[in-house]
Amino acid sequence: MTLREAFESKMMLLDGGMGSVIQTYGIKGANNDMLSIEKPDIILDIQRRYVDAGVDCLTTNTFSSQRVSQHEYHQEHRIAEMNRAAVKIAKQAAAEAMEKYGRQVRRLPGTDSGANRRRRRCHSD
Numbered sequence: 001m002t003l004r005e006a007f008e009s010k011m012m013l014l015d016g017g018m019g020s021v022i023q024t025y026g027i028k029g030a031n032n033d034m035l036s037i038e039k040p041d042i043i044l045d046i047q048r049r050y051v052d053a054g055v056d057c058l059t060t061n062t063f064s065s066q067r068v069s070q071h072e073y074h075q076e077h078r079i080a081e082m083n084r085a086a087v088k089i090a091k092q093a094a095a096e097a098m099e100k101y102g103r104q105v106r107r108l109p110g111t112d113s114g115a116n117r118r119r120r121r122c123h124s125d
Helices: 003-009 018-023 032-038 040-053 067-071 076-101
Strands: 057-059 106-108
Touching: 018 032, 018 040, 032 040, 032 076, 040 057, 040 076, 057 076, 067 076, 076 106
Parallel strands: 057 106
Antiparallel strands: none
């Protein structure tokens, strides 16, 4: 089923805010996007919790994985690595959803805070 067909056939549930859930792990003031590299187990756990709650689409942990936001942390040189790590985690959570529940969870990589706007490019493989 294509993503268009899925949207036409039912209401699709999207995961919630990554940053607010990260705070529930006692991590405050961190560069949340670096957690995909430094603490991937936490990000995967969050993705799994969303899958267990029944989401149809997962976003990647990439809200600030762009040059403007990462300049504050002096991590501009790791943007590609952050994005790759976040996509890898979302792919794993989606694959586990298929194994555990027999259902496809789509990934929406490319979540971006840049200049107070959000862009999403959906992949439904």
